[in-house]
Amino acid sequence: MHARARQISLDEWAGRYEQLRAGGLVEPWYGGPLSRHVAHGDTRLLHLRLDNSPAALRLWNFLLSEEDRLKEFRASGHKIVGVMKDLGTTPILAFALPKVVAFYPDGAWWLPCVMEMSTALLEASDALGIDESFCPVRAMLGAFVKGCHFPIPDLLTCSVGATCDDFSAIAQRLEALGYRILWWEVPHRRRADKSELAVTLPGGFEAPRSLVDFVGGELTRVRQALEELAGCPLDDAMLTEGIAQANRVRALLRELREVCFTASICPLGALEMLIAEMLAIHFCSDRGECIAVLEELLTEVKRRVAQGQGVLKSDQVRVFWVNPVADIQVMNLLEECGGRICGTDYLFCHALDEIPQDLPPMEALARMALADPMAGAAQDRAARICRDARRWGCQAVVVSRIPGASHCASEGDVIAEAVRSRLGLPVLEIEVPPLSDSIRPSLRTRLEALIETAGRPG
Amino acid sequence: MNSVVYSDAFVPAELIAACGLRPLRLLPARAAGADSSAVSQGVCPYAHAFMASLAQSDAAAVIFTTACDQMRRSCELLAARDHRPGFLLNVPHTQGDGAFGLYLSELERLRRFLCEVGGRCPTDAELIETMARYATARRSLLAARSRFTGRQFHEAILAVSNGLPMPAPKALAGRASDGIPIAVVGSPLMAGDAELFDALERFGGHVVLDATDSGEMALPTPQPDPQPGTPALESLARSYWHIPAAFRRPNDGLYEYLDREMAARAVRGIVLRRYVWCDTWHAELGRLRQRYPLSVLDLDVSEPFSPHTLTRVEAFLEVLRAR
Ligand code: SF4
Numbered sequence: 100m101h102a103r104a105r106q107i108s109l110d111e112w113a114g115r116y117e118q119l120r121a122g123g124l125v126e127p128w129y130g131g132p133l134s135r136h137v138a139h140g141d142t143r144l145l146h147l148r149l150d151n152s153p154a155a156l157r158l159w160n161f162l163l164s165e166e167d168r169l170k171e172f173r174a175s176g177h178k179i180v181g182v183m184k185d186l187g188t189t190p191i192l193a194f195a196l197p198k199v200v201a202f203y204p205d206g207a208w209w210l211p212c213v214m215e216m217s218t219a220l221l222e223a224s225d226a227l228g229i230d231e232s233f234c235p236v237r238a239m240l241g242a243f244v245k246g247c248h249f250p251i252p253d254l255l256t257c258s259v260g261a262t263c264d265d266f267s268a269i270a271q272r273l274e275a276l277g278y279r280i281l282w283w284e285v286p287h288r289r290r291a292d293k294s295e296l297a298v299t300l301p302g303g304f305e306a307p308r309s310l311v312d313f314v315g316g317e318l319t320r321v322r323q324a325l326e327e328l329a330g331c332p333l334d335d336a337m338l339t340e341g342i343a344q345a346n347r348v349r350a351l352l353r354e355l356r357e358v359c360f361t362a363s364i365c366p367l368g369a370l371e372m373l374i375a376e377m378l379a380i381h382f383c384s385d386r387g388e389c390i391a392v393l394e395e396l397l398t399e400v401k402r403r404v405a406q407g408q409g410v411l412k413s414d415q416v417r418v419f420w421v422n423p424v425a426d427i428q429v430m431n432l433l434e435e436c437g438g439r440i441c442g443t444d445y446l447f448c449h450a451l452d453e454i455p456q457d458l459p460p461m462e463a464l465a466r467m468a469l470a471d472p473m474a475g476a477a478q479d480r481a482a483r484i485c486r487d488a489r490r491w492g493c494q495a496v497v498v499s500r501i502p503g504a505s506h507c508a509s510e511g512d513v514i515a516e517a518v519r520s521r522l523g524l525p526v527l528e529i530e531v532p533p534l535s536d537s538i539r540p541s542l543r544t545r546l547e548a549l550i551e552t553a554g555r556p557g
Numbered sequence: 558m559n560s561v562v563y564s565d566a567f568v569p570a571e572l573i574a575a576c577g578l579r580p581l582r583l584l585p586a587r588a589a590g591a592d593s594s595a596v597s598q599g600v601c602p603y604a605h606a607f608m609a610s611l612a613q614s615d616a617a618a619v620i621f622t623t624a625c626d627q628m629r630r631s632c633e634l635l636a637a638r639d640h641r642p643g644f645l646l647n648v649p650h651t652q653g654d655g656a657f658g659l660y661l662s663e664l665e666r667l668r669r670f671l672c673e674v675g676g677r678c679p680t681d682a683e684l685i686e687t688m689a690r691y692a693t694a695r696r697s698l699l700a701a702r703s704r705f706t707g708r709q710f711h712e713a714i715l716a717v718s719n720g721l722p723m724p725a726p727k728a729l730a731g732r733a734s735d736g737i738p739i740a741v742v743g744s745p746l747m748a749g750d751a752e753l754f755d756a757l758e759r760f761g762g763h764v765v766l767d768a769t770d771s772g773e774m775a776l777p778t779p780q781p782d783p784q785p786g787t788p789a790l791e792s793l794a795r796s797y798w799h800i801p802a803a804f805r806r807p808n809d810g811l812y813e814y815l816d817r818e819m820a821a822r823a824v825r826g827i828v829l830r831r832y833v834w835c836d837t838w839h840a841e842l843g844r845l846r847q848r849y850p851l852s853v854l855d856l857d858v859s860e861p862f863s864p865h866t867l868t869r870v871e872a873f874l875e876v877l878r879a880r
């Protein structure tokens with residue numbers, strides 16, 4: 100089963116799959132050859148270089164089967180909660196309840212890319228007045244009105260306040276179409292004044308005690324709505340158990356990152372690492388299975404490191420990547436240009452931090468919500484990026500702008516300036532649309548130039 | 558007297574005035590924001606021009622709010638570029654009791670900041686007296702609305718918000734009170750942008766409702782005199798809390814206001830005036846069109862008022878006249 104680690108095309112995966120099956124591969128119920136996802140419209144797979152391990156196969160199948168799994172949950176009597184925007188906190192409240200499952204409708208962000216625009220979600224969003232001046236998350240609006248890609252949730256929540264304007268405006272448009280939303284507030288995170296008590300948040304940021312208490316109150320409102328939906332109380336013991344499960348996922352991801360980013364030869368490509376990291380938030384729709392997927396991936400990566408195997412050359416330049424890419428193929432492109440990912444901030448690095456388990460659970464979750472890098476100053480986010488880039492010995496930083504995103508307009512400069520002045524590393528700012536084929540030559544040239552600069556001795 | 562610049566309607570001018578400072582709602586100059594490279598990178602032209610206009614202002618301090626992401630981040634830019642102190646007022650987007658408590662505590666924090674930047678800490682009686690003065694001025698302003706042209710009224714709102722006397726209505730001959738009633742809705746105006754009102758009235762419209770973020774809609778709701786025992790600051794917070802705004806979640810209050818005021822003023826056409834990258838207002842376009850059986854003219858006013866815009870305004874009024 101353990102072929103030498105390499106990246107292969109979807110075509111090659113067909114033969115590899117047969118070989119694995121013949122060798123006795125046992126898959127979960129959502130398993131199967133990757134090519135079947137192409138038949139369902141996920142045609143971007145045809146243009147990707149994919150990891151050849153059974154662990155990666157399971158990872159992709161897990162990612163691309165969320166809709167089926169949600170339907171199964173609904174069929175078995177589960178309530179479905181669509182948790183929008185907050186990236187990591189409210190799902191824990193939801194899944195701590197029996198027969199409640201949460202998912203992020205925001206995940207539709209990637210559909211125009213994965214389905215290579217065939218699903219017309221952006222057109223549906225256009226028709227509602229939400230055009231390309233908004234972030235690609237507008238695909239979510241299209242997915243709601245077209246009623247495809249995920250079941251319509253029984254309850255929708257959305258965090259607002261110190262979030263991007265794009266999401267807030269799109270969610271408001273959604274509500275105006277008749278989808279009721281429970282809005283809850285995450286205020287801008289600021290430092291405590293001299294006269295205030297300060298609290299240290301997971302990840303190291305700081306906030307005044309009063310803001311933590313306020314967010315705790317907001318989460319209590321969410322908790323009450325969830326209890327009503329579930330028809331049973333959510334006690335602290337259940338919540339503590341939910342936090343423990345989330346922490347298990349986070350610990351696996353932290354270890355996976357550590358092993359991958361510090362290995363002398365890159366054991367797992369940027370694409371699969373991106374998908375794995377996304378599970379820090381998307382795990383909520385199926386925790387148990389997600390943990391199994393990550394455990395298998397971690398085992399594979401450790402095996403490769405122990406055997407000195409990897410998917411890239413040993414002299415690839417170590418790159419820190421900021422923001423998720425709307426077109427996942429660009430992660431392959433970076434590697435083709437001679438880079439490897441050795442650090443990331445995909446907008447949800449707070450969802451990788453351990454949630455304190457020595458605190459009352461609501462207090463712990465409030466601290467978690469406020470730790471979102473987007474809730475505070477761009478300088479705070481830049482400081483964390485610099486800290487991590489230094490720790491993993493990165494040689495260059497790519498700031499990948501998201502088309503239309505309200506935060507990218509000013510944040511990129513702040514991050515680039517901090518990286519240059521504090522670390523002296525080269526920084527490249529690019530913008531990646533959902534399908535980057537037409538700008539691929541220029542993206543390639545710019546990435547190659549960065550890699551060449553960063554790899555030059557001296 | 559030191560002036561303190563503020564960026565939007567949720568900053569109570571009375572509080573700045575009661576601290577012995579001069580409140581200045583800065584409507585930025587277009588020329589100041591002419592650097593189109595920042596705008597092409599996604600910076601809201603208004604937020605960009607606001608930052609650029611600060612360079613020309615001698616204000617002692619600047620107050621931003623969290624009403625939108627772009628202004629929230631602008632406060633950080635000030636710290637990097639300017640020696641003057643900046644204050645970011647957390648204005649909650651939701652409207653529950655907890656959110657009101659946060660807003661009130663933010664006003665308390667703002668009061669402390671104003672004292673630190675050269676103001677003096679007002680007593681409750683001083684704050685109440687200032688609030689009463691502002692409330693009287695706003696009442697007079699609203700009572701005189703029908704005597705102003707659209708442009709004059711917009712300018713009068715700004716003057717009163719800045720604690721200046723209400724300017725007398727002039728050029729009544731240019732007032733098109735028998736024109737087609739129009740509501741102008743959307744983003745705040747930049748200095749000089751009231752040309753839009755002139756154009757609407759020149760082509761036969763009458764701006765009866767200024768529901769922009771720098772217009773009548775953004776005025777605080779007058780509150781009854783504070784009840785004995787209710788702190789003045791709380792009373793002040795309540796009057797600003799109910800300002801209808803597109804960024805509130807949900808923003809039903811905006812539509813309750815528009816439903817009520819547009820019906821009362823028999824509005825026949827709506828102009829949505831917004832800047833490119835202003836997601837908050839842009840997203841309301843579809844809803845305005847869906848909700849009101851009226852013509853909606855969508856004006857992206859990122860560029861100065863152009864001949865093309867003028868033609869669209871003229872055509873809009875022609876259509877309304879023909880109905
Ligand atoms: S990518 Fe940025 S703009 Fe888009 S939804 Fe996420 S945080 Fe908002």
Ligand code: SF4
Binds near residue numbers: 602604626628745837
């Ligand atoms: S116009 Fe819109 S984006 Fe610009 S500062 Fe105002 S609310 Fe923010």
